[in-house]
Amino acid sequence: MxxxxxxxxxxxxxxxxxxxxxxxxxxxxxxxxxxxxxxxxxxxxxxxxxxSIRITLPGRFEELSRSPYVPEHLTSISVADHNTWGPRFLGYIPLVCSVLEHARHKLHTVILDLPLRAVMPEDDVENVKQQLRHTLESLPALTTLVSCRDELFLRTERELQGFGMIPGNWMTMTQLRRLSLYNPDVDQEFTDACLSLPHLEAVVVHNADMPGADAGPLTALVTANNPAGLPLTVTYICDYPEVLARDDLSYVHELAKRHPNFRVIGTPKEVLDHERNTTQDWIRGLAETGMLSQLQTEPRIDAA
Known part of the structure; x- marks a missing residue:
């Protein structure tokens, strides 16, 4: 040789x-x-x-957190877990954080497919979800964040008011350029948080909760400009045709007609016909191959 x-x-x-x-x-x-x-x-x-490392929990996190090659070379990581729920899952979060922190100076892409929303606040006695939030906020090179199964409202101080989460001003990862979240509430708080990110160029929301008949928050997001002075690219992916057909969400389709930077995409039937979790797997696969961004530039898919 x-x-x-x-x-x-x-x-x-x-x-x-x-x-x-x-x-x-x-x-x-x-x-x-x-x-x-x-x-x-x-x-x-x-x-x-x-x-670029793809890893499934529990994985090799301890080994990676000590590797001399991780801080030198790791720029993209995809973390998934499909078999662990509840308090047991929380034990792995510090291991995830240790690898993210080890790679913090070069890590620019983080893809998470984790059951964070399945963990009740009273089970998180060590506050490890907040630890994950702080770790993500501490990554100076982070420009792409994809969360396939959670909206990443990880603030815990106000979680236990009734049965809902009160996210507050939750988004402080100021270097972000591309953000993809599962099932966020596209309300005024969400829009304000996104627009507070000075470098944000593209937002993808999967199965987002759109406020019925209130076009204000989504309109503000769609009509905002990115740092280059161009319209912010916004993509709404939905698994449910019946949701896209609701009369009170007609403003969503009207916005898509008026603004080419906003796309409404129905999840492909071949994806929906598979078993549970497949849509999240599909999103993760698109993110890992770089196709999630290309969804925003291909011809619009007519949903409904």
């Missing part, structure tokens, strides 16, 4: 790149094997192996 010209070895590594920022398992195994082949190939493969 050492007799092969360096240019050919570099082509070997380049051939392992794909359109996704997250290498699949076959490519990751190949990269790990190349790391054992020679020092030269190891130096070429390590950045690819550690730049």
């Amino acid at each position: 050492s007799r092969l010209p360096p240019e050919l070895l570099i082509h070997v590594i380049d051939a392992l790149r794909d359109c996704s920022s997250f290498p699949d398992q076959i490519r990751r195994r190949t990269l790990r094997s190349l790391c054992l082949t020679s020092h030269f190939l190891r130096e070429l493969a390590i950045p690819l192996l550690y730049s």
Whole structure:
């Protein structure tokens, strides 16, 4: 192997790149094997192996939190959990935070598919959901945040007023350019929080709760400008055709007709026909491959 010209070895590594920022398992195994082949190939493969990591809880968080390659190379991470609920799940949050903090100076993309909303406030005795919030806020390079199963209203001080959450001014990740959340209330608080982010360019909301007959908050979001002076890109993805057909939400479709930067997308039928959690898996897959942003530039899908 050492007799092969360096240019050919570099082509070997380049051939392992794909359109996704997250290498699949076959490519990751190949990269790990190349790391054992020679020092030269190891130096070429390590950045690819550690730049984007997809991990399912409980995963290798303790190992990653100690790895010298994580702070040097990790720029994108996707964290998922489908098998742990309730208080047991909370025990993994500090491990997630430890890896995020370890990579904090270069980490620009965080994709979370976690059952945060399944945890009742009284179960979070260690306040670890708030720890996750503070960790996300502390990442200076964070520009893309995707939450596939939660709206990330992680403020706990006001959670127990009645049965609802009172988010307050919850969004302080000021470097964010792209934000995707599951099931947020698109009300005035949400709009104000988004518009307080000075660099925000695109917002995706999946199964958002739109206030019936109150077009104000959504209109303010859709008509806002991004830092370049262009309209903020807003995408509303909905799993339920009956919701999109509601008379009191007709203003949503009217906004989409008047503003090309606002798109209303019905989740594809082939996704809906699969078993539970598939729509969140679909969103995560789009985010990992970079297609979630492309949904905002392709021809509009007519929903309803």
